[in-house]
Amino acid sequence: MGEANISNCTMNQTGVTTIETSGTYWVNETMINTTHTRCITVESNNVLLDCRGNRINSSGTQAIRIEGNNVTIRNCSIIGTTTGSAISLVGGSERQIINNTVTGNGHGIGLEASTNNLIENNSILNSQGMGILLASAGGAGSDNNRIINNNITNCGYLFNAFDGLIINNCSFNNVSNNFIKNNANNGIQLFTGANNNIIDNNVISDHPDNGIFILNYSNNNIIRDNIIIGNGDAATEAGININSSSANNLSFNVINHSNFTGIRLFSAANTIMLGNNVSNSLWWDLTLFASEGGRFNNNTVNYDNINFETTFSFKKYSGDVNISGMSTAPSQNPRRNIDKFLNISGTNWVVMNISYLAADVTNNDVLPSTISLYHYNGSAWVAVFGATLTNSLVSGNLTTFSPFALLGAANCSDLFNDTILLGNILAHGTCFSINTSNITLDCNGSRITGNKSGYGVESLDKLNITIKNCLIYNFTAGIFVHNTSNSSFYNISAINNTEGFRLEANASFNNLTNNTANLNTNLGQGSGIILDEADNNTFERIIANFNDEGFELWAASSENIFVNCTAFNNSWFGIDIVDGSSLDNSFSLFNLSQTHLKQSWDIHCDSANNSFYNITIGNNKTGYDTKISTKAYNGTFRLTGLHRFPANPANRLNISNYVNVSKAAGTWIIFNFTYSDADIASIQENTLNIYRYNGTWNQLTSTVVAASNIVSANLTQFSAFAPFGQEPAPPPPAAQGGGGGGGSSTWYAYAKKEICECILANGSLYPNNCEKPLLTSLETCEMPHTVNDMDKFVDVFEEKFDSAEQAKKTDEDSIPSAGKAFFSKDIKASKKGIFGLILIIALAALAIILTKGKKATPKVKYEEVWTPSVKSKLAELKGPAKKKIKPLWKPWKKKEYQPWNPSKKK
Numbered sequence: 008m009g010e011a012n013i014s015n016c017t018m019n020q021t022g023v024t025t026i027e028t029s030g031t032y033w034v035n036e037t038m039i040n041t042t043h044t045r046c047i048t049v050e051s052n053n054v055l056l057d058c059r060g061n062r063i064n065s066s067g068t069q070a071i072r073i074e075g076n077n078v079t080i081r082n083c084s085i086i087g088t089t090t091g092s093a094i095s096l097v098g099g100s101e102r103q104i105i106n107n108t109v110t111g112n113g114h115g116i117g118l119e120a121s122t123n124n125l126i127e128n129n130s131i132l133n134s135q136g137m138g139i140l141l142a143s144a145g146g147a148g149s150d151n152n153r154i155i156n157n158n159i160t161n162c163g164y165l166f167n168a169f170d171g172l173i174i175n176n177c178s179f180n181n182v183s184n185n186f187i188k189n190n191a192n193n194g195i196q197l198f199t200g201a202n203n204n205i206i207d208n209n210v211i212s213d214h215p216d217n218g219i220f221i222l223n224y225s226n227n228n229i230i231r232d233n234i235i236i237g238n239g240d241a242a243t244e245a246g247i248n249i250n251s252s253s254a255n256n257l258s259f260n261v262i263n264h265s266n267f268t269g270i271r272l273f274s275a276a277n278t279i280m281l282g283n284n285v286s287n288s289l290w291w292d293l294t295l296f297a298s299e300g301g302r303f304n305n306n307t308v309n310y311d312n313i314n315f316e317t318t319f320s321f322k323k324y325s326g327d328v329n330i331s332g333m334s335t336a337p338s339q340n341p342r343r344n345i346d347k348f349l350n351i352s353g354t355n356w357v358v359m360n361i362s363y364l365a366a367d368v369t370n371n372d373v374l375p376s377t378i379s380l381y382h383y384n385g386s387a388w389v390a391v392f393g394a395t396l397t398n399s400l401v402s403g404n405l406t407t408f409s410p411f412a413l414l415g416a417a418n419c420s421d422l423f424n425d426t427i428l429l430g431n432i433l434a435h436g437t438c439f440s441i442n443t444s445n446i447t448l449d450c451n452g453s454r455i456t457g458n459k460s461g462y463g464v465e466s467l468d469k470l471n472i473t474i475k476n477c478l479i480y481n482f483t484a485g486i487f488v489h490n491t492s493n494s495s496f497y498n499i500s501a502i503n504n505t506e507g508f509r510l511e512a513n514a515s516f517n518n519l520t521n522n523t524a525n526l527n528t529n530l531g532q533g534s535g536i537i538l539d540e541a542d543n544n545t546f547e548r549i550i551a552n553f554n555d556e557g558f559e560l561w562a563a564s565s566e567n568i569f570v571n572c573t574a575f576n577n578s579w580f581g582i583d584i585v586d587g588s589s590l591d592n593s594f595s596l597f598n599l600s601q602t603h604l605k606q607s608w609d610i611h612c613d614s615a616n617n618s619f620y621n622i623t624i625g626n627n628k629t630g631y632d633t634k635i636s637t638k639a640y641n642g643t644f645r646l647t648g649l650h651r652f653p654a655n656p657a658n659r660l661n662i663s664n665y666v667n668v669s670k671a672a673g674t675w676i677i678f679n680f681t682y683s684d685a686d687i688a689s690i691q692e693n694t695l696n697i698y699r700y701n702g703t704w705n706q707l708t709s710t711v712v713a714a715s716n717i718v719s720a721n722l723t724q725f726s727a728f729a730p731f732g733q734e735p736a737p738p739p740p741a742a743q744g745g746g747g748g749g750g751s752s753t754w755y756a757y758a759k760k761e762i763c764e765c766i767l768a769n770g771s772l773y774p775n776n777c778e779k780p781l782l783t784s785l786e787t788c789e790m791p792h793t794v795n796d797m798d799k800f801v802d803v804f805e806e807k808f809d810s811a812e813q814a815k816k817t818d819e820d821s822i823p824s825a826g827k828a829f830f831s832k833d834i835k836a837s838k839k840g841i842f843g844l845i846l847i848i849a850l851a852a853l854a855i856i857l858t859k860g861k862k863a864t865p866k867v868k869y870e871e872v873w874t875p876s877v878k879s880k881l882a883e884l885k886g887p888a889k890k891k892i893k894p895l896w897k898p899w900k901k902k903e904y905q906p907w908n909p910s911k912k913k
Contacts, residue, residue: 120148
């Protein structure tokens with residue numbers, strides 16, 4: 008292996024330094040060649056030639072010629088060759104040309120039928136001919152070479168006809184990460200069968216012809232991720248130009264400021280274009296001539312790299328097509344653009360797809376569902392017939408060629424047609440204004456958010472509109488209805504506005520159903536629902552909570568119906584009828600419960616003839632609910648629940664129903680409390696009265712309508728009100744001794760009343776404490792006052808006993824003598840049937856208990872006693888009577904009988 012220093016170009020007799028032995032060679036000084044064809048020839052394999060930065064001046068056709076394999080040339084500065092290449096690779100393979108500077112030569116680096124070489128980090132400047140040339144010879148190409156990180160600048164100016172890099176009839180080369188600028192003709196040229204090459208990640212700029220030129224059957228090349236700027240001065244030149252070549256792939260290239268055309272395809276069949284960004288072309292961004300069969304997906308054209316960046320795709324087309332972005336756009340009134348514009352010219356047709364991003368829609372305040380493809384006919388934008396919108400992609404078959412754009416209704420704009428929202432919307436001021444009658448806005452669950460100005464949706468002077476399924480936040484009014492009638496508003500949530508729903512100026516016969524108006528406030532002036540001169544509207548299932556006021560009625564808002572609504576925790580009023588001209592409104596099945604601040608009331612009514620039916624006044628501090636009905640016949644009143652309750656009147660029980668009513672002078676109202684059966688379980692219903700509290704409770708003249716569970720009174724003085732009633736009367740003293748017919752009738756009446764109350768207290772014909780039903784209907788609990796009424800009482804029980812034959816076997820002797828003595832002869836004589844006798848025996852036994860076994864009566868041991876609150880049974884009875892009577896009572900063990908005290912019943 009040789010090793011030597013090279014100091015000149017005259018190592019042998021021919022005047023040429025020839026390296027014939029493998030090894031390492033250094034150039035230690037400037038080498039000058041003024042007479043010979045070349046300076047150094049490397050004939051051997053496995054040679055490293057390192058110039059160490061020294062210059063080779065050669066006036067011959069070549070400075071260094073390499074014929075051997077596995078040769079490295081590095082760190083050389085070469086200048087002055089004439090027509091040939093400064094470094095020439097002839098045949099062979101596996102050469103590395105690294106880190107050299109080649110200036111002012113004929114060609115920079117030339118490969119002739121040389122393969123698998125690396126050309127890296129070289130600067131090739133001001134060559135008269137090619138910067139780098141890959142050529143074939145003898146049918147063999149320069150294939151599988153890597154051209155990486157080279158600077159090729161200002162080459163080709165000998166005849167203004169040469170390129171920065173040429174690949175001629177060579178394949179499978181990779182040209183990557185090179186800076187190629189201002190060469191005389193093309194930046195890179197592939198021609199005459201240059202196939203399957205990869206040109207990627209290069210910066211190619213400022214060439215008068217093409218940035219990249221592929222021609223003459225150069226097929227299947229990949230051109231990707233290149234930045235190509237300022238190329239192509241004439242109509243047939245472009246950033247990328249493909250001529251008479253097929254199946255080339257152009258992907259993700261950025262082509263900017265082409266002086267004529269960004270990408271030009273001429274007879275370039277089956278070209279694939281994917282993700283290229285072409286902008287600021289002087290004429291067209293893309294032109295296709297006789298280039299059918301290609302696929303053009305997600306390419307973007309733009310102007311000024313800021314405005315109108317438009318991404319398009321197409322596959323099917325016929326004839327020639329020219330496409331470019333636009334620097335200006337015609338006026339879009341009444342539609343609005345999303346900055347997607349294409350200028351298209353052609354001869355036949357193209358099926359074009361234009362895509363957009365969510366930000367394009369949001370930034371331009373355009374309603375997504377209204378976007379479509381339009382073309383400009385010279386005076387107006389016209390919708391492309393049959394255009395479709397699918398997943399942010401608009402498609403249309405274009406047969407009329409002109410400017411095209413994606414336009415839509417403004418995000419917050421006038422609506423002329425049925426509209427369905429496809430996404431949330433941010434608004435600055437009023438969002439939607441209904442501009443024609445008989446249309447529907449379906450928000451489809453989308454949210455419309457404002458900036459506390461304007462209206463979410465407004466309808467002015469329209470008929471038969473529908474607004475539904477909306478979430479509306481942060482407006483002056485969520486829904487604003489002005490002089491609009493016969494319309495429907497449902498499934499709408501208007502939250503955090505100043506007013507949730509506002510109906511005004513003859514807004515009438517509208518239906519609002521299943522809506523929510525919460526948290527609408529403005530320093531005490533906000534409302535969930537507000538009506539101002541709005542009549543005959545229906546509100547059903549409305550929730551208006553946590554507002555300044557829940558439902559507010561202003562001037563001349565009459566004959567409106569409110570059903571099954573809720574107003575909780577509004578800081579002023581749940582229902583506020585402000586003006587005396589708002590008449591005959593009806594509120595029913597309402598739930599009201601306010602915060603009960605000092606200024607808070609459930610109802611404020613300043614007008615007559617407004618009706619309130621089945622209004623539940625809840626108290627969110629005590630949990631008590633009071634159901635009332637009233638009609639304001641005259642004057643003003645306010646009504647709310649109480650959370651502090653004065654003590655009950657003497658000997659009266661409450662039913663946990665309280666309200667506070669205030670009034671203006673001259674007011675009078677008819678007021679109803681509604682109660683449940685459970686409320687009066689321990690109160691005699693016919694004793695209910697409404698009381699007014701003014702330091703003490705004072706009973707008002709009241710009416711009880713038992714069938715409707717209502718107690719009512721006419722209120723003319725106002726403060727706190729509540730209904731109270733009396734406890735049932737205690738039983739009379741028990742009869743003493745064993746005789747006395749007169750006492751028997753009294754005892755019988757009391758005993759029967761006790762049995763009836765057992766039924767009533769337990770709420771069933773099968774009370775919990777009675778093993779068998781005592782009565783078949785409550786009507787039989789009417790107390791008989793004569794002995795003859797006993798027959799009716801006996802008939803009730805007759806079916807509860809065994810057959811008459813079994814009853815006849817009852818042994819009268821088994822009844823204690825005290826029981827026999829208790830009833831008068833009149834009672835015994837009046838009983839015709841054995842069943843009556845059985846019941847009498849049972850009641851006689853009960854009388855024994857009540858008289859506590861006086862001396863006239865044989866002593867009976869009582870282990871279990873019947874009282875109204877807990878039913879007992881007789882502990883000891885002998886004979887068949889015990890079997891009949893015992894099941895009438897539930898055991899409760901107690902050694903001594905304690906008389907029942909009705910006041911302890913509760």
